[in-house]
Amino acid sequence: MYKGGKIITSLIIFVAFLTFPFFYNMGKANAGPDNLVANTKITANLQCVESTEYMKANHMQLLNQWRQAYVRDGQTEYTNSQGKTFDVNLNTCIECHATGATSHAVGLSNPAVKNVGVSNSSVNTSDQFCVSCHNYASVEPTCWSCHSGPGEATK
Amino acid sequence: MSINRRQFLRRAGIVTALGLSGSVAVTGLRGKIVEAAAEAGYKTSSQALNAKHWAMVVDMSKFKTEDDFKKVAQSCVSIHNIPDFGNPKDEIKWIWEDDYEHTFSGGDNEYLTDSFKELPFVVMCNHCENPPCVKACPTGATFKKPDGIVDMDYHRCIGCRFCMGACPFGARSFNYRDPRPFIKKIDPDFPTRTPGVVEKCTFCVERLAKGQMPACVEASNGGLIFGDLDDPNSEVRKIVSTKYTIRRKTELGTQPSVYYLVGGGDHA
Numbered sequence: 001m002y003k004g005g006k007i008i009t010s011l012i013i014f015v016a017f018l019t020f021p022f023f024y025n026m027g028k029a030n031a032g033p034d035n036l037v038a039n040t041k042i043t044a045n046l047q048c049v050e051s052t053e054y055m056k057a058n059h060m061q062l063l064n065q066w067r068q069a070y071v072r073d074g075q076t077e078y079t080n081s082q083g084k085t086f087d088v089n090l091n092t093c094i095e096c097h098a099t100g101a102t103s104h105a106v107g108l109s110n111p112a113v114k115n116v117g118v119s120n121s122s123v124n125t126s127d128q129f130c131v132s133c134h135n136y137a138s139v140e141p142t143c144w145s146c147h148s149g150p151g152e153a154t155k
Numbered sequence: 156m157s158i159n160r161r162q163f164l165r166r167a168g169i170v171t172a173l174g175l176s177g178s179v180a181v182t183g184l185r186g187k188i189v190e191a192a193a194e195a196g197y198k199t200s201s202q203a204l205n206a207k208h209w210a211m212v213v214d215m216s217k218f219k220t221e222d223d224f225k226k227v228a229q230s231c232v233s234i235h236n237i238p239d240f241g242n243p244k245d246e247i248k249w250i251w252e253d254d255y256e257h258t259f260s261g262g263d264n265e266y267l268t269d270s271f272k273e274l275p276f277v278v279m280c281n282h283c284e285n286p287p288c289v290k291a292c293p294t295g296a297t298f299k300k301p302d303g304i305v306d307m308d309y310h311r312c313i314g315c316r317f318c319m320g321a322c323p324f325g326a327r328s329f330n331y332r333d334p335r336p337f338i339k340k341i342d343p344d345f346p347t348r349t350p351g352v353v354e355k356c357t358f359c360v361e362r363l364a365k366g367q368m369p370a371c372v373e374a375s376n377g378g379l380i381f382g383d384l385d386d387p388n389s390e391v392r393k394i395v396s397t398k399y400t401i402r403r404k405t406e407l408g409t410q411p412s413v414y415y416l417v418g419g420g421d422h423a
Contacts (some may be wrong), residue, residue: 035182044408057397065197069197071290071306071308072298072306072308073197074199074300074364075198075199075300075362076197076199076200076203076364077197077198077200078196078197079196081195088197091344093235125282142349145349146346146347146348146349147308147346148341148343148344148346149345
């Protein structure tokens with residue numbers, strides 16, 4: 001190979017550079033979202049809108065459907081696959097999915113991505129249910145920039 | 156190593172078939188999972204107030220003092236988290252007070268006294284039958300509901316403000332700044348808005364869905380009459396068909412659903 005040594009050396013350097021983040025972070029496994037259950041308020045009827053598996057995979061679609069139904073079609077009640085009826089409202093979720101211990105200050109925008117006082121944002125100590133996973137997955141829902149956050153709604 | 160044309164075509168065909176069938180399988184599977192939960196249904200609440208054409212009559216004889224105006228405006232501000240920026244440029248208006256000259260511009264004669272021109276009127280979104288704002292909206296964020304209400308979906312608003320230019324009544328306001336710090340007391344049961352979103356009166360769709368009348372109607376002591384214009388027995392229909400009412404800028408053909416009952420009393 002013409003100038004093979006240089007090419008191979010450059011390739012090795014290139015690959016090393018490319019994979020640097022993986023090696024750099026090796027062994028420093030992020031703490032996964034483990035405070036999910038702790039962030040659920042135990043209420044009298046601890047039944048979710050749909051099954052946990054379904055909600056884990058499809059809560060975003062369900063929320064979009066709810067939004068469509070409530071805002072555009074004026075349908076404010078949702079009957080789930082077991083025949084149980086829920087109010088189409090974010091507060092329905094928050095009734096259980098927040099301990100309600102913290103109530104964010106007015107003007108502070110987004111409790112769903114709150115990581116105040118947390119050095120490693122992936123290790124979440126907030127009691128906000130959504131944050132537990134969303135910070136870990138680095139997905140920032142903007143729900144709370146308009147909707148009242150956990151622990152705020154009165155009904 | 157080289158392949159001939161026939162081999163190339165065959166391989167290309169196989170790859171295409173694989174790709175197509177794969178995507179069909181994947182989307183089909185995903186569809187099934189969503190379907191499983193889609194057996195669930197959405198419906199309107201049994202308490203919801205329904206109508207074919209919601210309309211409002213403003214009985215000006217009931218609006219005599221400054222207090223009458225304030226009361227209705229305040230009832231709206233408090234439940235809809237309307238901010239007060241303290242300057243007219245950023246002002247967010249759902250229901251407000253304007254003078255005769257500006258409310259019914261175009262219809263006045265030149266000999267009107269100043270005192271007549273300055274008569275106060277309650278104004279809000281007219282929920283037109285032909286809403287120009289809905290036509291102007293590029294994202295469908297503002298839309299006409301089957302019950303006649305021109306509603307806003309803040310999720311979809313991109314803040315282009317075409318609707319504000321299209322609305323002949325100035326009934327739409329833009330959030331130039333973050334409204335949250337300027338809301339006196341946040342009602343947690345109604346969302347606030349973000350900067351870059353247009354908002355306006357929605358005839359309290361969220362209250363109608365729960366079987367309640369609009370907040371301003373409740374606070375108005377009979378000054379605002381709300382009902383189904385399509386129903387011959389409703390109060391609004393009776394007033395509109397038997398008494399002299401005026402609407403704003405009818406010459407534009409937007410067909411407002413807010414009627415002003417004037418001459419109903421000693422005022423206006």
